[in-house]
Amino acid sequence: NAGVTQTPKFQVLKTGQSMTLQCAQDMNHNSMYWYRQDPGMGLRLIYYSASEGTTDKGEVPNGYNVSRLNKREFSLRLESAAPSQTSVYFCASSEQGGYNEQFFGPGTRLTVL
Amino acid sequence: KNEVEQSPQNLTAQEGEFITINCSYSVGISALHWLQQHPGGGIVSLFMLSSGKKKHGRLIATINIQEKHSSLHITASHPRDSAVYICAVSTRYTGTASKLTFGTGTRLQVTL
Numbered sequence: 001n002a003g004v005t006q007t008p009k010f011q012v013l014k015t016g017q018s019m020t021l022q023c024a025q026d027m028n029h030n031s032m033y034w035y036r037q038d039p040g041m042g043l044r045l046i047y048y049s050a051s052e053g054t055t056d057k058g059e060v061p062n063g064y065n066v067s068r069l070n071k072r073e074f075s076l077r078l079e080s081a082a083p084s085q086t087s088v089y090f091c092a093s094s095e096q097g098g099y100n101e102q103f104f105g106p107g108t109r110l111t112v113l
Numbered sequence: 114k115n116e117v118e119q120s121p122q123n124l125t126a127q128e129g130e131f132i133t134i135n136c137s138y139s140v141g142i143s144a145l146h147w148l149q150q151h152p153g154g155g156i157v158s159l160f161m162l163s164s165g166k167k168k169h170g171r172l173i174a175t176i177n178i179q180e181k182h183s184s185l186h187i188t189a190s191h192p193r194d195s196a197v198y199i200c201a202v203s204t205r206y207t208g209t210a211s212k213l214t215f216g217t218g219t220r221l222q223v224t225l
Contacts, residue, residue, distance in 0.1 A: 031211075042117065042199070042215030058212070090156060094211075100203075101146070102213060104156040 001026050004105035006091050012111045013081045021076040021108050023091030029103075030096040032074035034058075034066060036087040037107075043090065049074055050096060081112045116140050119200050119216035126223050132187040134219045136200030139181065143211065147174050147185050148199040150218070156199070159185075190223045197221070 004025045013019055025032065030051045035043040045058030049068040063085060065077045074093075078085060091105040118137045126132050136145070147159040160167050160174040162183075167174050171190075176183040187194055200216040 033212075040217060042115070042201075042217045043213075044215075045212055048212065100211070101158050101161050103158070104148075106155040 003027065004091055004093055004103050006089075006105035006108050008108060009106065010109050012113065013078075014113050015082060017081050018077070018079050019081065019110075020078075021089055021091075021110075022073070023075065023105055024073045025091075025093040025103070026072065027093060027103065028071070029093035030071070031094045031100075032068065033092040033094075033102065034064075034074070034076045035090045035092065036060065037090060038087050046076065046089075078110075081110075083112045086110060086112045115216070116214050117200055117202055117216040119198075119219050121219060122217070123220045124222070126190050126221070128191055128223055128225050130190050130223075132190050132194075132221065132223075134185045134198050134200075134221070136183045136185070136216055137181060138183075138200075138202045138214075140202065140204055140214070142202040142204055144203040145176055145183050146201040146203065146213065147183075148201060150197045150199060152196070159198075161203075187221075192223045192225060195222045 007022045033048045034046040037043045044060050047066040049055045052071045055066050067075045089108045092102040094100040094102040120135045144163045146161050148156050150156045171188045173186040197218040197220050199218045201213040203211050
């Protein structure tokens with residue numbers, strides 16, 4: 001099993017460009033999450049999907065959109081990238097419910113110039 | 114004030130030392146997680162606990178629900194333990210979804 005995979009690993013964008021970060025999991029998990037990690041701050045939730053067909057905003061959703069394509073895949077889209085979106089992005093998945101371990105992907109390091 | 118506070122922020126230890134990292138939280142939780150992040154690497158779950166104590170090899174995690182406090186201990190530390198250790202609490206978000214709220218991490222360096 002690959003667990004949680006993310007593509008790309010690195011990306012450099014210019015301000016205003018768009019891109020989609022891809023995430024897939026092979027653990028048959030219902031819930032999937034997108035986080036960003038910035039220096040000096042804990043990981044923050046951008047969007048999550050409690051189950052296939054549902055998505056909801058997290059703490060920092062502005063400037064992002066998501067798609068839960070199927071049970072395996074959860075993508076994060078930046079429509080018009082801004083320097084403030086320079087960050088490391090992590091996708092995670094878990095079984096549903098409040099007492100379940102989250103499994104993280106390897107991360108995508110994004111720089112917006 | 115952050116909902117999850119860790120201390121210390123940075124920690125340097127010599128190989129073989131006993132290490133303690135602390136985590137305090139201010140919200141009701143369904144579980145507390147300890148995670149490990151190596152430099153440039155991904156995030157790995159070490160423990161998930163809602164009461165008492167768990168042990169895995171040289172790592173021990175404890176939680177005191179009444180005091181809203183958890184500790185991660187590393188016995189006989191080794192340079193390969195050098196990493197950022199992150200405390201996170203699991204709380205119910207909406208419906209059946211839960212969310213993790215993260216501390217800012219403790220950067221541990223173990224030297225020879």
